[in-house]
Every structure is written in structure tokens, then in C-alpha cells.
Amino acid sequence: MKKQNLMSVEQAAEYLNVSVRTLNNWRSLGYPSIPYIKLGRSVKYRESDLDAYIEKNSHNVEAA
Numbered sequence: 001m002k003k004q005n006l007m008s009v010e011q012a013a014e015y016l017n018v019s020v021r022t023l024n025n026w027r028s029l030g031y032p033s034i035p036y037i038k039l040g041r042s043v044k045y046r047e048s049d050l051d052a053y054i055e056k057n058s059h060n061v062e063a064a
Helices: 009-016 020-029 048-056
Strands: 037-039 042-046
Touching: 009 020, 009 042, 037 048, 042 048
Parallel strands: none
Antiparallel strands: 037 042
């Protein structure tokens, strides 16, 4: 398995263009379901999981 860099909650929120509070709310509600990793008290996100979320929720986007 290819090693991926993990993003902090702050980095992931910026990547998705949402607030940290929104991302935390989504995680506690379980919706939308964006996979995350718990390392001790830290929460981390894989860039590939964020990209998959963006792709899944993209509508009316023409292929490049």
C-alpha cells in the first residue's frame, strides 16, 4: 500500500473549503461519511479520501 500524507483537521477543512467546526460536526454526526483516522487524540484525513468525497459530490462537471 502506498504511503500517503495525512492531513490535520485544519488542513482538511481548508482543502474542502469548509470550517473546522463544520468538519467536526460532520464527523460527530457521521454524515457526510468522510473516512478519518484516529491517532491517539488526533484526527487525520487522507487526501485520497477527501478527493473521493469531492468527486462523489460533484454535479454537472464537464470532463477536462
